[in-house]
Every structure is written in C-alpha cells, then in structure tokens.
Amino acid sequence: MDEWTPAIIFNSGVLAHAIAAADQFGVFEELDRADSLNMRLQDYAEQDRSFVRHTLELLAIVEVVIEVDTDVWTKGAMFDQYAAMKGFFSWLFAGSGAALVYAAHPAKSSRGTDPVRRESGIIARSTGDFGKAMLDPVVASFPEVAGANKVADLGCGDASRLIHIRRECGAAGLGVDLSSEAVERARANILSTGYRQEIEVTVADVRVLSRTTLDPDVDTVTCCLMGHDLWPRPTCVSSLREIRAAFPNADRLVLLETVRAETAKRVTDGIPSLGYEYLHEAMGQYIPGLDEWLEVLPDGGWRVDRVVPVSVPSSTYAFICMRLEI
Ligand SMILES: C[S@@+](CC[C@H](N)C(=O)[O-])C[C@H]1O[C@@H](n2cnc3c(N)ncnc32)[C@H](O)[C@@H]1O
Secondary structure, eight states: OTTOOHHHHHHHHHHHHHHHHHHHTTHHHHHHHHTTSOEEGGGSOHHHHHHHHHHHHHHHHTTSEEEEETTEEEEOTTHHHHHHHHHHHIIIIIISHHHHHHHTOTTTOOTTTSOOOOOHHHHHHHHHHHHHHHTHHHHHHSHHHHTOSEEEEETOTTSHHHHHHHHHHOOEEEEEESOHHHHHHHHHHHHHHTOTTTEEEEEOOGGGGGGTOOOTTOOEEEEESOGGGGOSHHHHHHHHHHHHHHSTTOOEEEEEEEOOOOSOOOTTOOTTHHHHHHHHHHTTOOOOOHHHHHHHHHHTTEEEEEEEEESSSTTEEEEEEEEOOO
C-alpha cells in the first residue's frame, strides 16, 4: 500500500478531471484529426488558452501529449490508450461533476429525492464515445441483433449504437431517450450519417413507455447502460412489461448493463466500477447485482437465454432475452 500515498491519489484525481476537460475542449479530436501534424494553442479562443495550456501540461505528465515547440503540441506515447478511455473520464467528471459536488455537501445533497443536475448531452456523447469501440461491435455481433429488421434502442443517448447497427446489419432504428439534450445530439448524428429515413429518435420515458410509444414493426429491443435507471425493483418489473406492450412484436431483448461488482474494492479495479458505484451511491441510486438481473428479467416477461460477459467496461454483461408467453 506504500505506493498509494495521499499525494498520488490527490494528483490522480486532478489528472482525471484534466483528461475530461481536455476531451471537452476537443484536444483528443483535434490531435487525432491532425494526426502527425501539431495542435496549436492559438487555435483556441483567447479566454480558454491559459486553461487549455494548463490542462495540456497535466496530460504531459502521463505522456498523453508532448509540447514540441512553444504552444505547439503533439501526441505522446500514451495518447491512444487515453483516447480510447476518455469517454469514461468525461462521463464521470464533466457529465456527472455536479452530482459529485453536491454529494459531498451535507446541507445540499438530496440523495434520491430530487433529479440531480447532470449534463445529459455530455453523458450521451461520452458513453457513445467509449461505446463505439467497446460495445457497438459486441451488440451488433449477436445474431438476435444482426438478423433484426427494426431495432428499438432504449436510453439511446447519442444514437451511435443504432447508427452502427444500421451500417453493419441493415436494421432500421427507433431511439428512445428521456433527455431532450441526448435526443438533440442523436438527431444531429443521424443527420450527419445520412440515415434520416432509416432511424428516428424520440423523447420518452421507458418506465411508462406504452403511454407514448407503440411500434409493431420493432422486432428487437436493445437497452445499454441504462437498466439501473429503471430501479427500484417494482419499477423495473413494470418497465420491462411496458417494453412488451410498446413493441408487441418484439420477441428479443438485449440488455447490456454494468452490475454491482462482486469483489472487494481495490485501487486497481477496472474502469468504471469504482466511479460507477460511487456516483450512483452519491445520487442515492441503487445498482443491482448480476443475480438481481437474472431474477427480475423473467418477472418482467423476458426469459434469459444467455449471459455474455463484456470485458470493458468492467462488471458488464449482456443479457440476451426472449419474450415469455404470459
Ligand atoms: C449512461 S447513458 C447510456 C446511453 C447509451 N445507451 C449508450 O450505451 O451509450 C443512459 C441514457 O439513458 C437515458 N435514460 C435514463 N433514464 C431513462 C428513462 N427512464 N427513459 C428513457 N431514457 C432514460 C439517459 O438520458 C441517458 O441518455
């Protein structure tokens, strides 16, 4: 334990925030676009330059970037590793930062009672970002999705998964999300990929889905990284039944979810378990374990056909389910 000095832990927190900030300021995108070219600080708005420079100096500590000339930066040896994971940093420190601030404020925290102020647009973009490499190919590889005619993606975020499924498998898509900011981002993404006719997105609450949505063409439902938003358990059971009612001809559901980790917490745990559980505890939101999902899905009218572990994010599983005749 000697190596985890208070200074290292404190400084890691600062660096983690700086990675999220750099992502929000487009540093990773810009360096990727420029590739072997250099990124120049003068391209940033004047009022941001000093902060972006400071952020870059922090990233240079862990070799994400290197300053090759005054105010001219290029990729460092660790760039690709951090670029692949930056979405997790943005999700926690940029998208959910306000929830963490209020959680540590006894007089202002309102665990479980008020909607917590999170940045839904940033969250949608961040999960879409790490999902592109880690989840989209996994979901599209399941025969239930690969053979679908129309997929409804619940909690669709920025719709990157539906776009990937359309491109790789040819299925039409319907995205549903509670957040209008997420739906706005999804619409912009869909427009930019030219799938306006094939993928539609709408603001709706999965917990009462059948009040707003009825689509007999949907044969496959996906729901990634939002199943925990349907808890507590009775709400989850009724939401799973709502999905059946909204999509009467959907006979399969792929629910992909990060579950409560079963092992003791360690500083070396994979991303995002420690942050995921801490954040949801901070918001007073319950994270179900693997066994709880295996029990609740049949109660909601979905038989679990198989469970496929996903290596990153940590403690994440895909539950491939079939409609139960009830
Ligand atoms: C962690 S993000 C995951 C987004 C996307 N599925 C992905 O994998 O990248 C969870 C999403 O679920 C949405 N969400 C949460 N509760 C919801 C509800 N009751 N109905 C519809 N969408 C919901 C949030 O607005 C957010 O966009």
